[in-house]
Amino acid sequence: MSIRTLLVLLVMAVWLPALAGFSLLARITYLREVADARHAVEQLGESIASSVERELDKRVFMARALSASSALADPDLRRFHREASGALKGSGAWAVLVDERMQLVNTVLPFDAQTLRERPPGLPLLREGSAILFAARGAATGRPVLGAFVPEAQATPVVRNVGVVFEMAAIQGILDSQNAAQGSLSAVVNQDFVIMARSRDPQKWVGAKAGPEIQRRVRDKEVGFGESVTLDGVPSLTFITPANRFGWTIVLALPKNALTAAAQRLTMQVLAASAAILAIGLAAVLYLARRVGAPVIALRDDAIRLGDDSVPPERPFPVLEVREVSRALHAAGRRSHEAKQLLETRVREAVVDAESAQAKLLEGQKREAIGRLTGGLAHEFNNLLQTISVALQVLERDAKEGRNARVLQSAKQATRRAADLVRQMLSFGRDRPLKREPVQLARLLGGSQELTDKAVGEKIVLSVDVPADLPPVYVDPAQLELAVLNLVFNARDAMPNGGRIAIGATLHAAASNALDATDQVCLSVADNGSGMDELTKVRAFEPYFTTKPIGAGSGLGLAQVAAFVRQSEGHASIDSVPGRGTTVSLWLPVAAADAKAPASAPATAPAPRVLPLQILMVEDDDLVSAVVVPALERLGHAVRLCTSSDAARQLLQDERERFDVLFTDIVMPGGSSGLDLARWARVHRPSLPIVVATGYTVREVPSDLELLRKPYEIDALMLSMLRAIEAAPR
Incomplete structure (x- = not known):
């Protein structure tokens, strides 16, 4: 084989790794650009979502402020029209007042020019909360509008809603102010999958329904990136943000051709660079073939060593060019060897880290699942134990000495062991605060x-x-x-x-x-x-x-x-x-030097006899209340039972109702817990003593509340009530 052929092979041996390196670099660059584009889209989506939610919250706040007007309580609609017009002047919005059937006031028109119109379709009369309504044709303006509606604040029951109406330009302006990537598309979709704003062709698409694929993803809460086709027919990589509290989402689409264009550009750069290197190498072959003779054999051997992942020696060839090639082969072999060792080390470290992270993740998921299970079981099981424990206490007071008394004592011991078992379950199921x-x-x-x-x-x-x-x-x-x-x-x-x-x-x-x-x-x-x-x-x-x-x-x-x-x-x-x-x-x-032991609690003693009390008991579990209420009544106390915090709050709002103590469970049905009821009572009934009980809760109980852990004994309950009465402000 001729020297020229050997040199060509040598050039190819150098060029092919370079081509692979350029290709890898191009691939890494492309992936980085795609990742940067996705990150930019995510940030843009979060920014738009935050701005839209602030805009809607601002309108809802305006509506709530207007709903508290004393003009509505009088009612003086002319004064409400005047106040609302002044409050919204310069805001780009106007106010409306509607009842269950008709629109009563619209500040877009003078008050004397008001005409009764039918209530906007699709919006029921709100009793609580708020709602954002889209109308393709406003009653007064004839243009697409949005309205933030809230119930009248000072009326019971609610018979009218106050709305702040504004044009779609407020939402469209948010999209127009964003610095989106060229060619990308952004849209705001409401809870009914109607497009509220769009960065491209808004006049055509605002008010239309989003595409079926977008509707499906929003309905199934498939947030993040996914492939879809826009309403314009452009295949895109689509990002959907989580719905805000009004049910609105932000949809951003990055055309696929923008990503493929980057890949094509990088590919052409790699081909051009590789072709240039190959051309230079072949020219060098023609030049060196005339000057290099015997040293080529040595260079071939060195190239073979390099291919075998060993470091070739640096030879002192008399020809400068050949000596430089030998030096380059030596340096390339050393870098390759070091890179391989570094890569192997990092791969091993990555494998160890991944295995450790996977083990921690699985352990955390297992503990979380067990904690969720044991927390629910503890709450229900402690309620059952509470029922059994109080029933046994009642029976024990009536049982005479003998066989039945021993049986009841054994049953009480079994109840205490069951309660200890529940506490053990909670000790590993969830991290409980330690004393x-x-x-x-x-x-x-x-x-x-x-x-x-x-x-x-x-x-x-x-x-x-x-x-x-x-x-x-x-x-x-x-x-x-x-x-x-x-x-x-x-x-x-x-x-x-x-x-x-x-x-x-x-x-x-x-x-x-x-x-x-x-x-x-x-x-x-x-x-x-x-x-x-x-x-x-x-x-x-x-x-x-x-x-x-x-x-x-x-x-x-x-x-x-x-x-x-x-x-x-x-x-x-x-x-x-x-x-x-x-x-x-x-x-x-080891305890720190400044750590102090807490003051010792007083020893538990039998509950003293107290005067008959008027007790308001709040307990949703029928089994618990079925035994605790009779047990308290047998001690001479009068008990009023409520099954929810809302019912108890309504009862306490009546100033004619007088109670000596409030005894409530913490975990209650509905949106209000026993702690919420206690906080309300602290404000509206500040002198009312409060005792709270729980079978299990993850919420922190304020230190100023008297707390009972289920299952509790009647004597312990009476002691807690007495302490609460003594601590209550006079």
């Missing part, structure tokens, strides 16, 4: 050791080795005690024939160079029981996972431990060997 405070482990574990010794039985030796000089940990003491009990019970169940359980704690100081360094105390519970295999260790903290026989365990113990440690800003670990035992370690943060 964290500095806790001395030695004191807490020493105080509960007698109970723990009884729980493990006589066959098991329990030892506690916690230094008294350990710094306090910053945790919820009740949750910590429950976590330790769960670990001890698990260790006991792993040793049916007896064994040893050791509880210990050690201090671990944080590294001095670590960010957010915090000292930790490692609290461990170790046993010499059956141990766990690897699969069991991996799943040990999963809710409802248990290796115990059916009926012997719920699978919630370790799940509660994991949730408690996570919320306490620590972590938990398991070290176990089958046949040798298990050690569970809880890493808990």
